[in-house]
Amino acid sequence: MKLNKILLSFILLCSFSFLQAADIQPLRSPDGKIKVTIRQTDKLYYSVDYNDQNILWYSPLSLTVDNQRLGFRDQVVSQLTRSNSSVIKPYWWFRSEIPDDYNELELVFEGKYSIIFRAYNDGIAYRWKTAFRGNVKVQDEEVEYRFPKNYLLISHQVGDFQTSYEKNYTKAPIQSLKEADFTSIPVIVDEENLKVAVTEADLYDYPGMYLTHFDNASGRPFLTGLFPRYPEKVKKGGHGNFNLRVTRRADYMAQTDGTREFPWRVLIVAPEDKDLAANDIVYRLARKAQFDASWVKPGKVSWEWWNDWNLEGVNFQAGINMDTYKYYIDFAARHHIDYVLMDEGWSDQFDILLPKPGIDVPELVQYGRKRGVKILLWTVWHTIDRQMNEALALFEKWGVAGVKVDFIDRDDQVAVNFYERLAAEAAKHHLLVDYHGCSKPTGLERTYPNVLNFESVRGNEYNKFTSPDTPEHNVDITYIRMLAGPMDYTPGAMRNAAKGQFFTSYSMPMSYGTRCQQLGMYICYFAPLQMLCDAPTEYEKYPDILKFLSEVPVTWDETIPLDGKLGEYVVLARRKGNTWYIGALNNWTERTIRIDLSFISEGQHQAQMFVDGKNADRRGDDYMVISQRVNNSTPLEITLKPGGGTAIRIE
Structure with missing residues (x-):
């Protein structure tokens, strides 16, 4: 036993000597x-x-x-x-x-x-x-x-x-x-x-x-x-x-x-x-940009799949048809929304050169162009991989702005090479890319700035068909998932459930948490292609919310993390030009946050604040809009209801 101890000491001494000898x-x-x-x-x-x-x-x-x-x-x-x-x-x-x-x-x-x-x-x-x-x-x-x-x-x-x-x-x-x-x-x-x-x-x-x-x-x-x-x-x-x-x-x-x-x-x-x-x-x-990307335009997107093409009060049958797509384009044009995404159903899933009967993509592109709205198209990944050269050339000829590519669900070497190959080929045709059913970003959006977004998150879509996204989860992904890069959570639900009141509906989906939490996501979640997941006719019921969604930026000049704790709440400030936005998301514990405004310039500023209503703990859709003067020496106090949030704009 004593010999073993001596031998062990000698080995450790030799290891230590070699460790020192390396002298790094x-x-x-x-x-x-x-x-x-x-x-x-x-x-x-x-x-x-x-x-x-x-x-x-x-x-x-x-x-x-x-x-x-x-x-x-x-x-x-x-x-x-x-x-x-x-x-x-x-x-x-x-x-x-x-x-x-x-x-x-x-x-x-x-x-x-x-x-x-x-x-x-x-x-x-x-x-x-x-x-x-x-x-x-x-x-x-x-x-x-x-x-x-x-x-x-x-x-x-x-x-x-x-x-x-x-x-x-x-x-x-x-x-x-x-x-x-x-x-x-x-x-x-x-x-x-x-x-x-x-x-x-x-x-x-x-x-x-x-x-x-x-x-x-x-x-x-x-x-x-x-x-x-x-x-x-x-x-x-x-x-x-x-x-x-x-x-x-x-x-x-x-x-x-x-x-x-x-x-x-x-x-x-x-x-x-x-x-x-x-x-x-x-x-x-990440590696630097591989090309001049001055043509790349981030923006907001009116999206039809999450709300199941559900429109009310219209004089046509809503669904995957020309009348419905034109309605979405008209809505986007009225409210300065940059893109309309035509999701699953516009084409044969395994032949994207073959649109669904009755769907005329070039006509919709021209219809949108006259109104200042561009079209994005959804595809299955192995379909566009197989038809990449023909499809991208055709989309450019049609005047399509970009593609949403879905169901990759892998990041082995073959899949990783696909991400980059599609980004490079799409850039040659001046097409944007939004990856869904994908792995986390690792900086590809810097190398290929036409790649504007990645899903790789349990987002709002899960509220359609399984257990809901909890407010705690919605807080966590701000701290964890967004470390990797842009995140396509697809916020904007206008049916909002307080705790214990959620139920699953594929055609009339809702969110778990308050409406102001959904609005706060437009500031807290960084998504250069940011979705409006609900139906145009839902947003049009709330002109104040629709005005906010029309104006909120998707890229920013400055970002300041103000407060928060993982799993509990987060408060972020972001600036575009001379306008500041403050967003907050909360878990199920009601709390009052104190927001230090010392980062804004001196003088009086006008603030518009979307805050949880007094009864938002009972009705998730209860909200208030408060306008008041603020300055950089007086903190704001905001009460976040259970599952709540806030969205603030300061001119």
Whole structure:
């Protein structure tokens, strides 16, 4: 026993000596609060501290390419450092200027590869970079997050690599996550005094990452990366045979160019919950725009599928027909709504060159053009993939503005390549893209600014046919899902249920929570193609709401997170030009929020406030509109009813 202790001490001493011998310099964020320490022993490890608090214990990383494990004992031949302080000016975003300040360390290894670490003030990221000849196969990537304690994990468990990211979030200790019920990303770890989020950025020609917890001998709370293997065989399946279900996978993850940069592994650090609601590190890490996108026009969309083409008081039979589409176009024109989406049903689902009998898309495009309204068309993903060249050329000839592509439900390498290939080809035809039934964004919207939105969320559509989206869920996705990028939740329900009063109706759907929560979503949820999910005749009953929906922007010049707590409530301020908007969403607990207006300019301003009515806890559709003068020295106090919200416009 004594000999074993001596031997163990010797091994630890040798490991420590080698650890010190590597002598890799630490990396700090520009403000000095985040520190990344990198060590090389049997392989590479890194740890992360925030304000001298360890938030990530030494975690291993490696990449296996053509059966060679990168990061294993290869010598570091050089350490390259650089600092960046610049401003990104996006074509569209929730900021017109994005500060891009970071420090970077690149470790160059013998063997033609390197690893790059970046430290921002709000997080860190690393990625592999290779310079191999020809194509290579990636067998594995070792990604591990070793947390110091068994913290609460807020995650989106899927249990299948064929997923559309449309589930509720669960909250449980890290070690309760089972390998069979792994989770998509982003996830949030609730550490002491701060939140830590894990996601990825600049994903291309490579599968998306998931996380699981392996029970290991140490019994520690480790999260480990999982990746879908390359799909070798697929068959049609799922709802309406709209999916291509993978029936056989290869023994490797990706076959790709040997000279490339791999996806960023991102760790976001938020001292306050509210900081998560306006974080855009994923956008900063993405590749720059691939083309001049000055022609891309974000906007609001009148949408017919959610409300089941239900119009009242009209003199024609509502449905998938020319009269109904023209009514939607006329409605959009009257209220300055940019687009009308023709969803499922306008064409044969498996031949988008074949419109439904009686539907004349070119005529509708011309009808809309005369009224300043553009047309978007829905498609099944494997249909447009098969007919891409013909379909996109035809849509451009017709004058269509863009496509909504649905039911991908995968992010293996084949699916990820489809996202980018469609974005690139659509841009050649000046077509916008909205992805539904898709994986989370990773910055593709920066690289291809014609990609305006992604679903990848349990949105309002679920209120049509299953258990409803709860107000707590609607709060959570502001903090978690939106870390990844734009989110097509499709808000705007005008039938609103107080707690305990919800019922499912496919043709007359409602939301769970108050009407003002639905209005608050137009400010809190960032969606450059923002839907009006309910019927025109529903909105026209409420001229004050319709005026607000006509005017509220979809992109912004400035965003300030004001207040909030994950799972409870969120308060965001956004500016467009000289006008400020403030949105808030609440869970089922009534609360009064105090909004500090010090961010607005001096002097008197006119505020229009949509607030929960006095009886909104009993009738979800009860709301009030209050107009009053405000200034930057007097806070606003707003009562949010259970499941409530608010939408405020300040001139």
